[in-house]
Each structure stands twice: as C-alpha cells, then as structure tokens.
Amino acid sequence: MSTKQFDIAVIGGDGIGPEVVAEARKVLDAALADQDAQLTYTEYSLGTEHWLATGETLRDETLQKLRGHDAILFGAVGADPQDERIPSGLIERDLLLKLRFELDHSINLRPVRTYPGVATPLASEEDFDFVVVREGTEGPYVGNGGTLRRATPQEIATEVSVNTAHGVSRVVADAFGRAESRRGHLTLVHKHNVLTHAGDLWRRTVEAEAAKHPQVSWDYMHVDAATIHMVANPQRFDVIVTDNLFGDILTDLAGAVSGGIGLAPSASINQEASAPSMFEPVHGSAPDIAGQQIADPSAAVLSAALMLNHLGLSSAAARIESAVHDQLREWARSQTGHGLSTAQRGDAFVSRLTPAA
Numbered sequence: 001m002s003t004k005q006f007d008i009a010v011i012g013g014d015g016i017g018p019e020v021v022a023e024a025r026k027v028l029d030a031a032l033a034d035q036d037a038q039l040t041y042t043e044y045s046l047g048t049e050h051w052l053a054t055g056e057t058l059r060d061e062t063l064q065k066l067r068g069h070d071a072i073l074f075g076a077v078g079a080d081p082q083d084e085r086i087p088s089g090l091i092e093r094d095l096l097l098k099l100r101f102e103l104d105h106s107i108n109l110r111p112v113r114t115y116p117g118v119a120t121p122l123a124s125e126e127d128f129d130f131v132v133v134r135e136g137t138e139g140p141y142v143g144n145g146g147t148l149r150r151a152t153p154q155e156i157a158t159e160v161s162v163n164t165a166h167g168v169s170r171v172v173a174d175a176f177g178r179a180e181s182r183r184g185h186l187t188l189v190h191k192h193n194v195l196t197h198a199g200d201l202w203r204r205t206v207e208a209e210a211a212k213h214p215q216v217s218w219d220y221m222h223v224d225a226a227t228i229h230m231v232a233n234p235q236r237f238d239v240i241v242t243d244n245l246f247g248d249i250l251t252d253l254a255g256a257v258s259g260g261i262g263l264a265p266s267a268s269i270n271q272e273a274s275a276p277s278m279f280e281p282v283h284g285s286a287p288d289i290a291g292q293q294i295a296d297p298s299a300a301v302l303s304a305a306l307m308l309n310h311l312g313l314s315s316a317a318a319r320i321e322s323a324v325h326d327q328l329r330e331w332a333r334s335q336t337g338h339g340l341s342t343a344q345r346g347d348a349f350v351s352r353l354t355p356a357a
C-alpha cells in the first residue's frame with residue numbers, strides 16, 4: 001500500500017495563532033499515525049514579528065512557494081492594537097487578505113453548529129447546524145478606495161465594494177450545491193434595499209441559479225434581520241450565502257451563539273484547485289491572551305479536520321471531529337475543562353481519537 005503524501009504550509013501568524021496551530025498539528029499527526037497518508041509541514045514565519053524584523057508582509061517569492069503546497073494551515077493574524085510600531089490592519093490586509101485574493105479563495109466556508117453538551121448563550125437548548133458560504137475575494141475587502149484631504153475637517157474617505165458577476169455566480173453555485181447535499185434550503189443574506197447595485201446582482205444571480213436547483217428552496221433576508229434570526233431562531237438556517245463583509249461579521253455572531261468563537265472553524269477554498277486552499281479558525285490573534293497557553297485550540301483542530309476532508313482523507317477528518325465533540329461533551333458534563341492549558345486540550349483531543357478502522 002503506497003502512502004499518500006501531502007505537503008502542508010503552516011502559518012501560525014500572530015498572538016495565539018502559533019499556539020493553536022501547534023495543537024492542530026499534534027492532533028493531525030495522531031489521527032494519521034499508521035495510516036496510508038502522511039503530512040509533511042513547512043513552517044512560514046509570517047505576521048507581525050516578521051514585519052517588525054524585515055519590513056515585509058508577504059514577498060512574491062514566498063507567495064510562489066506557498067502556491068506549491070497542497071494546503072495551508074493558518075492560525076491567526078492581527079497586531080496588538082496597543083502596539084504603535086505597526087500600522088493598524090496592515091497584517092490582516094497585506095498577509096491574510098492578500099493570501100485569499102492571490103490564491104483565489106473564492107469560497108470562505110464557515111460551518112456553524114451546536115456541540116453536544118456545550119452551553120450556548122441562547123434561550124432555547126435546541127440544536128442547530130448550518131453553514132455560511134461567504135464570498136472570499138470581493139466586496140469591500142478589495143482595498144478599492146481612498147482618502148482625500150486626510151486629517152482635515154473636509155476629509156473624504158471611500159471604500160468601494162466590488163461585486164462581479166463571475167465572483168458572485170461562483171459562490172452562489174457553490175452554496176446551492178451544498179444546500180442540495182444538506183437539508184435543501186438556501187438563504188441569501190444582503191441588504192439590497194439600500195445596497196441596491198450589489199444587492200440586485202446578488203439577487204438575480206441567486207434567482208438564476210435557483211432555476212437549476214428545483215429541489216432547493218430559498219429565501220432572502222436583510223443582514224440586520226439575519227442577526228436577529230441567528231440569535232432567536234438559528235434552526236431556520238441551512239446554507240447562508242452572503243458577501244465578504246456580511247459573512248465576516250455574521251460568522252463571529254454565529255460562533256458566539258454556537259458556544260464560543262473558540263469553536264468556530266473555517267476553510268478558504270480555491271474552487272478550481274489552481275492554488276492551495278487554506279484552513280483557519282474564525283477567531284483572530286487575541287493578543288491579550290497570547291503566550292499564556294489559555295487559548296482554546298478547538299477551532300484550529302476542527303479547521304484541520306476540514307483540511308483533511310478537502311484532501312480526501314474523510315475518515316481521519318471524521319475521527320478528529322468525533323474526538324473533539326466527545327471531549328467537549330465530557331468537559332461540559334464533568335465541568336473539568338476550564339483550567340486546562342492549550343496543550344492539555346490538544347492532548348485530550350488526541351487521547352479521544354478512536355483507532356482507525
């Protein structure tokens with residue numbers, strides 16, 4: 001039996017990113033031990049420290065090297081807001097967003113669910129399970145805008161939201177495909193009553209795609225209404241498709257209502273497989289708790305499971321997901337999870353892994 005080799009780029013990034021990614025690697029290696037698949041890792045030290053040391057965020061040569069990997073395991077980025085040595089948002093834009101744009105991560109996939117035994121802040125204890133398909137390469141995140149008369153009372157700042165027929169149609173097609181293989185319902189979230197130009201394109205695109213998927217029902221929801229439903233009645237969602245900005249904000253809320261942002265995984269997918277896809281927790285770098293070994297690695301570990309699924313290693317992915325779910329349930333039942341370090345949590349997930357069939 002020949003062993004399948006996968007070449008993984010690892011970017012721990014800033015703050016708690018490297019800490020949670022180390023646990024994801026630990027669980028990946030344990031899940032694949034004695035299996036016919038093996039991951040090799042190349043660490044890329046990118047992020048705030050790298051910028052402070054070199055003045056560079058992501059060199060073209062580094063980007064080229066990253067293109068050669070099978071997947072990227074990513075931690076988190078974002079400098080400490082108190083750190084005046086680094087311009088605000090520089091690393092997010094010039095590293096994370098640049099990677100998503102350059103590697104054409106058109107689909108930012110963010111599964112949201114309740115976890116067995118894990119309390120949510122919601123009044124209802126009913127479970128829910130939906131997926132947000134966030135557009136990943138357009139919207140207001142493209143950096144199209146400018147400032148005139150900066151720092152004067154006459155200052156003008158613009159931030160243009162770019163929505164192309166190509167970009168919108170590919171994410172909408174992906175979302176309908178997912179709805180088809182799930183519970184058959186799609187919700188378009190936008191704000192087309194005021195963002196009329198982009199909203200019109202999104203709505204017409206969904207209508208056109210819906211005609212190809214008669215078995216999928218769909219509805220439309222303004223983003224403000226979606227925030228209410230996500231808190232009051234998240235069970236109504238199956239697949240949400242939305243733009244880059246709305247998806248970013250909604251999935252933080254979704255993480256919070258599902259039991260905490262520390263449990264929320266994500267995948268940034270290149271649909272054509274022309275470049276590696278990237279797998280990262282939804283949470284950011286949390287500089288206030290960095291280096292203390294108190295970050296929850298669950299989201300990074302669940303993102304690693306998404307990566308295995310993407311690489312076709314679905315049974316190992318399922319074993320990791322079950323290990324995390326079982327351990328979260330056990331911590332909730334026994335009330336013993338609170339004082340554990342990041343590494344102890346990773347160890348516990350490893351110990352919960354069932355042997356491969």
Ligand code: GGG
Pocket residue numbers: 074075076077078092096248280281282283284285
């Ligand atoms: N692990 C995700 C992360 O580092 N997030 C920081 C952030 O600012 N993200 C913006 C985005 O996901 O678009």
